[in-house]
Amino acid sequence: MSAYLRPRSGDPAAVGASPAVDVTVDGHPVTAHAGQTVAAVLLANGRDTWRTTRVHDRPRGTFCGIGACQDCLVTVNGLADVRACQRTIATGDAITTQDGAVLPAALATETVPHSPMSAEVVVVGAGPAGVAAALAAADAGAEVLLVDNGRAIGGQYNRQLPAEFAARRPDRIQHEWKAFAAQREVLGGHPRITHLPETSIWAIEDRADERQELPAARLWAQQGPADAAGRQPFPIDAKALVLATGAYDRVLPFPGWDLPGVYTAGAAQALAKGQRIAVGQRVLVAGTGPFLLPVAESLLGVGADVVALLEANSLATVRKGWSTDPLVAPSKLREAVGYGALLARHRIPLRHGWTVIAAHGTCHVESATIARLDPTWRPIRGTERRVDVDAICVGFGFTANLELAVAARCNLTTGPDGGPAVAVDANQQASTPGIYAAGELTGIGGAALSSAEGALAGAAAAHHATGGTPRPSDSAAVTRGRRFAVALARAYPVRDGWKSWSDVDTIVCRCEEVTRGELETVAGERGLDDGRAMKLSSRAGLGMCQGRVCSRNVAELLAAPGDVPKPSMKRPIAVPVRLRDLAQAEETT
Numbered sequence: 097m098s099a100y101l102r103p104r105s106g107d108p109a110a111v112g113a114s115p116a117v118d119v120t121v122d123g124h125p126v127t128a129h130a131g132q133t134v135a136a137v138l139l140a141n142g143r144d145t146w147r148t149t150r151v152h153d154r155p156r157g158t159f160c161g162i163g164a165c166q167d168c169l170v171t172v173n174g175l176a177d178v179r180a181c182q183r184t185i186a187t188g189d190a191i192t193t194q195d196g197a198v199l200p201a202a203l204a205t206e207t208v209p210h211s212p213m214s215a216e217v218v219v220v221g222a223g224p225a226g227v228a229a230a231l232a233a234a235d236a237g238a239e240v241l242l243v244d245n246g247r248a249i250g251g252q253y254n255r256q257l258p259a260e261f262a263a264r265r266p267d268r269i270q271h272e273w274k275a276f277a278a279q280r281e282v283l284g285g286h287p288r289i290t291h292l293p294e295t296s297i298w299a300i301e302d303r304a305d306e307r308q309e310l311p312a313a314r315l316w317a318q319q320g321p322a323d324a325a326g327r328q329p330f331p332i333d334a335k336a337l338v339l340a341t342g343a344y345d346r347v348l349p350f351p352g353w354d355l356p357g358v359y360t361a362g363a364a365q366a367l368a369k370g371q372r373i374a375v376g377q378r379v380l381v382a383g384t385g386p387f388l389l390p391v392a393e394s395l396l397g398v399g400a401d402v403v404a405l406l407e408a409n410s411l412a413t414v415r416k417g418w419s420t421d422p423l424v425a426p427s428k429l430r431e432a433v434g435y436g437a438l439l440a441r442h443r444i445p446l447r448h449g450w451t452v453i454a455a456h457g458t459c460h461v462e463s464a465t466i467a468r469l470d471p472t473w474r475p476i477r478g479t480e481r482r483v484d485v486d487a488i489c490v491g492f493g494f495t496a497n498l499e500l501a502v503a504a505r506c507n508l509t510t511g512p513d514g515g516p517a518v519a520v521d522a523n524q525q526a527s528t529p530g531i532y533a534a535g536e537l538t539g540i541g542g543a544a545l546s547s548a549e550g551a552l553a554g555a556a557a558a559h560h561a562t563g564g565t566p567r568p569s570d571s572a573a574v575t576r577g578r579r580f581a582v583a584l585a586r587a588y589p590v591r592d593g594w595k596s597w598s599d600v601d602t603i604v605c606r607c608e609e610v611t612r613g614e615l616e617t618v619a620g621e622r623g624l625d626d627g628r629a630m631k632l633s634s635r636a637g638l639g640m641c642q643g644r645v646c647s648r649n650v651a652e653l654l655a656a657p658g659d660v661p662k663p664s665m666k667r668p669i670a671v672p673v674r675l676r677d678l679a680q681a682e683e684t685t
Contacts, residue, residue: 101227102481106170108397109269111372112262114145119189128185131258135161135168135180136371138191145356146170147194147377151609155459158375159354159606161363162252163245163322164344164497166672167606170194175325175641177672181366182259182322184247198561200674207326207680210319214333215241215290216561217317217554220500221340224249224543225535225550227279229338232554234288237564241332243317244367244617245296249280251342252362253368253543254671265386268396271390272543279401295319298329298673300337300503308432312530312560313337313504316681323672329681334560336530338553338572339501339518340546343494343536346515348596349604349612349649350588353490361391368394375400376487380464382406382452383491385588387426389435391489396442403485404445408469408492409588411448417587424580453480453597455488464488473593492590495648496537499670504528511539512578514647522571524553532557541584545577595653605641605646606654612653619654630654642667 114129119137128137135158137145145155147169157304159167161181171192217233219226222244230242239365248256254276257263267273283289299316311333318327345360347353359375361383379400381392393403407414418425432501433629439446440684442507453475454465493513501518502508511517517540518526518533526533532553535546552574558564598604601615618634630636630683636650637643643650 098581100607107372109257109261109266109372110264111257112264114258114260114262117185117187117189119185119191121191121292122193123190129260130185132185133181133261133371134170134172134178134183134185134189135193136181136367137185137365138170138407139373139375140437146191148196149609150197153196154354154609155356156354156635158359158363158367158409159646160212160344160360161366162344164641164644165606165673169640171198174201174417175323178323179672180651181363182245184321186321189325192533195566199374201270207328209621210328212328212331212333213292215309216335217241217338217557218313218332218334218336218460219338219340219554220244220315221251221535222246222249222291223340223342223535223546224651225342225546225553226251226282226340227556228336228547228550229340229534230289230534230572231279232551233285233336233338233558233561234554236555236558236562238336238558240289241282241334242290243292243295243297243315243332245294245322247284247293249291249293250276251279252366253546255366257370257372259373268613269394273407291645292319293318294321296322296671297332297500298669300500300593300670311335318673318677325674325676327677329669329673334530336557337504337531338524338532338534338550338557339506339526340505340533340553340667341497341500343496343539343540344644345491345591346493346495346592346648347490347645348492348597349602350463350647351457351599351602354603354606354609355455355457355461356459357457357486358488358490361387361489363392363620364487365391368398372398374398375489377489378403378459378485378486379489380404380466380483381405381468381489382408382450383489383493384590385491385493385584386410386431387491390594391587392444393435395437396438399638400487402442402444403483404447404466405439406450406452406466407448408451408473408591409448410469410471410543413471414448414587418583419591420586421579421583424583427664437492451475451597452488452490456482461486461488469593471591473591474596481569494536494540495607495644498537501517501526501531501533501537503668504531506531506533512581513540514585514590515540521555523556525556530557530560539578540579541577541581545581547578548573555679561680592652604649605634605636605639605643606643607645608612608635608637610634610636610646615650615653 176198467475507521533555534549
């Protein structure tokens with residue numbers, strides 16, 4: 097097992113000595129510290145798998161690292177299906193591995209009551225877009241409720257270390273730390289902003305009428321430790337709603353990608369920045385996009401040996417993409433020079449036009465096959481190489497987290513990168529009145545664009561909710577950000593040749609373990625090209641993650657040349673919720 101906790105001596109963040117916490121894993125006491133997640137405890141104690149799959153009994157552990165994929169499910173204190181990457185440990189926790197599908201135990205758990213809430217403006221998500229929206233709405237005079245499932249604001253981009261870690265130099269592992277710290281201080285002391293941490297929104301009802309006599313939306317929420325029992329659902333009514341739910345990593349399937357030791361780039365970043373855990377000792381980073389560079393930096397910061405960084409697009413493609421808009425290129429060029437110097441200091445090869453096409457190992461990654469790609473991303477025969485590694489981090493851009501927006505009947509469009517996104521007007525309002533969207537779910541474009549869109553959406557939402565005079569917003573920042581998003585998509589496109597990496601035996605749906613061959617057989621026999629029909633016929637997308645990881649890939653694999661793939665995303669429940677909690681929600685209405 098390769099993952100380990102970075103020694104506190106020499107840690108760039110100067111992490112202090114957090115208190116020891118008594119927990120057990122399968123009945124055995126293990127070393128744990130306050131602020132760690134269950135996943136971090138398991139990884140730091142040499143465990144990279146802690147459950148097996150329902151269908152083929154395959155080992156699973158952390159994969160996405162942000163609660164989207166459901167791979168890391170574990171039993172905590174007798175309660176099954178707890179996401180290890182999201183659950184912070186508590187004294188006395190009994191962590192138990194999970195074999196296959198586990199029926200819920202009849203636990204006597206006391207329900208923690210929660211009163212209904214309401215606000216003039218409700219913001220969902222506390223990343224760059226959500227924080228900017230909350231501040232803008234409050235500054236415009238609205239009472240704001242900021243809801244997020246994290247323990248602290250910041251989202252994935254401004255991920256903070258747990259307070260228990262007592263880090264003396266968090267600025268060393270966080271870009272633009274001073275600006276974020278100042279923003280955090282203003283938000284924390286703002287008289288018109290209420291922050292609800294550790295709160296998940298699992299459903300949304302569109303309730304707006306033409307006369308605006310009803311709130312624009314009713315949200316259903318649960319507050320408390322992730323996936324815990326006894327979290328009573330409660331409604332939140334919003335006169336105006338800003339959705340800033342962000343995005344998650346896109347990973348393209350290849351043989352062995354479901355082996356423990358294969359992580360999304362975001363998971364490696366989350367564990368390094370948020371838990372000071374390295375996912376491996378010899379790590380390969382592969383995919384496309386500038387996000388791979390800070391991931392490599394974070395891995396170095398927790399002591400990993402990054403053996404190579406593979407960018408699937410050629411250097412010519414990247415240069416051509418950025419050069420299409422000279423106004424956005426200089427800032428990225430400066431960043432690239434800085435990261436290039438970092439890689440050079442650590443003698444890490446950066447190879448353009450290369451990627452990982454297979455992972456190998458019995459119960460864990462032991463090596464990877466890498467290959468050079470042609471302009472369409474098909475591997476060039478004869479360039480394959482075998483590399484010994486114990487972890488592979490992959491990321492091919494991002495997919496917008498659209499579940500709440502779709503549930504609210506917001507119209508979708510196609511983002512600059514070709515993925516689905518929420519359609520908005522000049523004020524960030526979606527097609528549903530009173531509902532606004534900002535950040536990555538309106539198109540992948542980075543933190544600066546997210547912040548600019550959030551400020552615009554927050555001000556417009558406050559005007560909608562209160563009728564006050566809208567304050568001037570920096571629409572120029574939005575325009576610049578969207579130009580950057582277009583250049584980004586051109587510099588780092590995802591080419592169709594990725595479909596050649598997999599074979600008929602390659603798993604495409606990780607949850608239901610549906611292979612590419614099974615998908616193609618079902619599609620051919622029944623003539624299916626609709627995402628929902630494929631889901632019902634093949635079970636791809638019917639698992640715990642509900643298609644978050646596989647639906648976009650399934651749609652593209654089965655699309656005819658020239659077709660626009662249509663992944664199926666609509667579902668009434670946005671995040672996992674226990675049936676008992678649903679029954680309590682029914683009693684509340």
